[in-house]
Amino acid sequence: MGIISSGFHGKRRTGNPALPPGQYETESFPVLTAGPAPYIARADWEFFITTETGQRRAWSWDEFMALPQVDIRTDIHCVTSWSKLGTSWRGVSLDTLFDDMETTSEFTTTHSYGGYTTNVPLRDLLDGQAWVAWEFGGEPLERAHGGPARLLVPHLYFWKSAKWVNGIELTPHDVPGFWESNGYHIYGDPWREERYS
Numbered sequence: 172m173g174i175i176s177s178g179f180h181g182k183r184r185t186g187n188p189a190l191p192p193g194q195y196e197t198e199s200f201p202v203l204t205a206g207p208a209p210y211i212a213r214a215d216w217e218f219f220i221t222t223e224t225g226q227r228r229a230w231s232w233d234e235f236m237a238l239p240q241v242d243i244r245t246d247i248h249c250v251t252s253w254s255k256l257g258t259s260w261r262g263v264s265l266d267t268l269f270d271d272m273e274t275t276s277e278f279t280t281t282h283s284y285g286g287y288t289t290n291v292p293l294r295d296l297l298d299g300q301a302w303v304a305w306e307f308g309g310e311p312l313e314r315a316h317g318g319p320a321r322l323l324v325p326h327l328y329f330w331k332s333a334k335w336v337n338g339i340e341l342t343p344h345d346v347p348g349f350w351e352s353n354g355y356h357i358y359g360d361p362w363r364e365e366r367y368s
């Protein structure tokens with residue numbers, strides 16, 4: 172094929188190096204939720220981390236807001252093939268939240284209000300790779316997108332970014348979460364197209 176007209180690729184801008192294989196760019200922000208969206212008031216929200224030894228840390232909304240806040244600009248990639256480039260978020264780095272925790276666990280299960288779970292290796296949550304985000308595009312995160320707050324792990328497919336996040340459990344083994352038990356890949360690297368198991 173020598174001749175490519177500009178309309179040929181349609182919205183599948185396959186030439187964009189920011190797009191992982193098989194993804195197309197969207198300007199909209201689709202909502203994807205398995206089941207009903209829970210309603211959690213900020214006053215009732217907390218975020219916990221538990222370890223394999225039973226250590227537990229938890230932050231109320233006000234305690235969470237008193238932690239250092241950072242702005243994040245990142246691309247997000249949904250396994251259903253849409254990618255949204257250059258999204259902006261504000262939240263707390265998981266490096267901050269894990270600061271005092273002592274663990275020998277290498278894996279985590281994130282728990283959401285409403286029962287959703289997803290597993291991510293601990294190393295993928297640290298070193299500036301993951302946040303608990305509560306603002307999107309300069310506005311409080313909408314409930315449909317996980318407000319009051321959601322996990323943001325943008326280097327993995329977006330199902331790992333648990334909405335209505337409640338806490339993270341450190342686990343000795345890699346335990347499949349909701350989608351990982353329903354045919355999705357255990358790890359979910361969009362650049363390797365790790366969509367399904």
Ligand SMILES: Nc1nc2c(c(=O)[nH]1)N[C@H]1C(S)=C(S)[C@@H](COP(=O)(O)O)O[C@H]1N2
Binds near residue numbers: 204206333
């Ligand atoms: N609690 C919870 N988190 C979730 C989901 C869900 O159903 N429940 N869906 C996941 C999936 S499959 C995707 S693609 C993204 C979608 O986020 P969005 O609705 O903000 O686009 O949230 C992820 N986090």
Ligand SMILES: [Mo]
Binds near residue numbers: 203249330
């Ligand atoms: Mo998804």
